[in-house]
Amino acid sequence: MATRRSGRRIGILGHVGNKNLGDEAIIASVIRQIRDRYPDAEISAFTSHPEDTRERHAIPSFPIRRGDPQSGSAGTSRPSKLSRLVARIRATGKAAPWLYGLLKLVRRSARLCWGAFAEVRFLAQCHNRLKDIDLLIFAGSNQLNDYCGGPWIFPYDLLKWCILAKWVGAKVAFLCCGAGPLDSWLGKLFIKCSLSLADYRSYRDEGSRRLIESIGVAGDNPVCTDLALGLELPHAAQPESATSRLIVGINPLPFCDAHHWPEHNEQIYQGYVRKLAAFARWLHERGHSVVFFPTQLRADPSVIQDIRRFLKGSGAADLENPLVDRPIRSLEDLIVSISAMDIVVATRYHGVVLSVALHRPVLAIAYYGKTGDLMAQVGQSDYVVDITSFDPNALAERFVAMESRTQTIRRELAQRTPLLRQALAREYDRVFRLLEEGSRVGAVDEQMAALARPNG
Secondary structure, rough: OOOOOOHHHEEOOOOOOOOHHHHHHHHHHHHHHHHHOOOOEEEEEOOHHHHHHHHHOOEEEEOOOOOOOOOOOOOOOOHHHHHHHOOOOOOHHHHHHHHHHHHHHHHHHHHHHHHHHHHHHHHHHHHHHOOOOEEEEEOOOOOEOOOOOOOOOHHHHHHHHHHHHHHHHOOOEEEEEEOOOOHHHHHHHHHHHHHHHHHHEEEEEHHHHHHHHOOOOOOOEEEOOHHHOOOOOOOOOOOOOOOOOOOOEEEEEOOOOOOOOOOOHHHHHHHHHHHHHHHHHHHHOOOOEEEEEEEOOHHHHHHHHHHHHHHHOOOOEEEEEEEEEEEEOOOHHHHHHHHHOOOOOOOOHHHHHHHOOOOEEEEEOOHHHHHHHHHHHHOOOEEEEEEOOOOOHHHHHHHHHHHOOOOHHHHHHHHHHHHHHHHHHHHHHHHHHOOOOOOOOOOOHHHHHHHHOOOO
């Protein structure tokens, strides 16, 4: 890989900094790829929590939206003062309903006006931060959605940064992004406009490409794979065990939990927890060591606690954890922990991705099609179950089938993942070609594109 002219200014935009280690793997991978090609490049990040990004990745970081930490905007200060005023006279308002109604109207109007003013001020700050950027990369993850917060969160964020980047003359690339759910007409419009403004765009899975084309984004829409697979990770040889005892990692997520999932259904969440608890008990009874581990450090630990509550009172209540002295606080901790496991059972998408990258046999519990697409890319479609329909017995059957093939699966992953990294390298080459004067992004290399397709 040739080293190009230094002095480039490259921005990385991602809705990260929320203690989701899978998303942090994406940012780490993009930074590494930039450094390999442009050792002296000035890299900046635009994220949801810039303080966290600065600490984890040691690069200057700024907020994506007004109201994020260190946004430099007091966007909610004046409405909150008005709210306190309304609270003080609420008793009077109850006695005079017409007055209370009038005050509510005034409060709404004040919030709207102040919010518009604060947003314009924040956009001016964003413009200043972008004006020296040569290339803005929208870095992977599932950013093309309106599922979390509606059209005014992810879709609006992407559109405003796209417009600002084009305004200052920067190139814009959406690199291996995931899409969906995308349901509102306004969210679809914002996403369509953003992608149409981009100088380059690609997706991490076939489902995302199909969704984006269905909303009218025509032209070249290549599929590659997840950016986290571009990380250079250690692959220590796995010794043949002298016993049949395995270390099995279980990575849950708060599916339909009221505290952490957009769609709330306590019955579905409790059913999911009970199934994983029953499966963990079955593993324990077969003599295996069971390790519960998070990849989202805010949301996953509470699910692990709920699973342990269901295990309480059974013979497996205190499952031996051989990795108990390795708490997970960073991406590096997560990689070390997964590397020590023989088999991984993961629901989080990046729990699957990082296990694959580390050549660990993984049994995937899929909550979206992206997981199935990834497992197909690495030839492991037989080891995927659907989160809404699986039961502990089905999971146990897949596990038994995998148990006898662990070394074979490791070899298969060792053959597949380098090909996906090659496909990613070609994607980066195409994106960074935007920085070369007079050069244009060429046509997609069909051989490389085929590597990233399911069963490619």
